[in-house]
């Protein structure tokens with residue numbers, strides 16, 4: 310699939326919030342693909358082939374079919390219970406002369422009655438993606454409204470439903486044609502700003518997928534400030550505020566390492582660093598030969614270890630575990646923001662000390 314070098318659906322949120330990122334990202338080498346990205350592409354491909362030809366038989370693993378594809382199709386029935394939706398899959402949509410070079414590809418767009426539908430599949434199970442005010446979906450809706458081949462979706466429509474299907478969940482948000490047009494104006498302003506030499510940079514949660522993170526002056530400035538803080542000079546009240554930056558910094562470190570590795574793999578030396586083999590772990594050359602040899606010295610029960618599968622693995626196999634078989638034991642405490650739904654732990658030792666110090 311081709312991607313716009315300026316802004317596409319998946320980068321709309323970043324470009325609107327940080328127009329300066331367009332020039333920085335253009336300087337970065339292409340990002341290496343990950344197994345998650347490859348799995349996502351495969352599943353998108355499978356589901357669009359199926360919806361394009363209902364006789365199509367999936368070719369991916371049974372696990373992916375059961376865990377991702379059938380649940381996604383079941384959730385699609387919630388949108389179209391009577392099977393009356395006219396739809397098209399994998400349609401390239403763009404802004405024509407309004408924003409040359411700005412385009413994207415919708416996973417599915419459809420029409421039921423007076424409602425235009427723009428839908429995106431998300432097959433990753435990490436971060437849940439909301440549909441409300443979702444920049445990616447609004448980008449596709451606005452682009453579809455300007456694309457001659459997609460106009461049938463919006464002709465005479467009075468509302469627009471944006472849908473994210475991320476098995477096992479579905480998120481739906483209905484909005485107006487006016488809201489999509491407003492969004493388009495915001496996008497046009499951001500793209501025009503991005504073309505200026507002093508386009509503004511602004512960090513936020515849109516930095517998460519930005520490939521320019523390792524070299525971005527906003528991020529490196531934040532890192533420099535964080536590194537310069539000395540323990541004894543820390544204002545305790547500020548620690549909470551600093552912790553909110555920790556996620557950003559962790560992402561920055563991860564991306565910096567990935568960029569350095571990619572450069573070295575491509576033969577570009579990074580001063581002060583080199584590639585070395587990862588720690589080697591030993592494995593049997595041939596398990597059968599090893600078993601025969603070991604049984605000369607050990608009992609069968611010592612050689613062959615059978616282990617009970619974990620509750621998570623069992624649940625994957627039988628869906629619902631019988632009651633009373635499991636107990637959840639935390640491996641320790643960790644810090645979390647106030648908004649985290651888990652109750653705070655009671656640190657008895659410290660509270661006891663504090664109480665004793667008052668009566669002694």
Ligand code: SF4
Nearest residue numbers: 327330511516519525
């Ligand atoms: S890392 Fe964040 S602030 Fe820096 S260019 Fe990317 S989106 Fe903008």
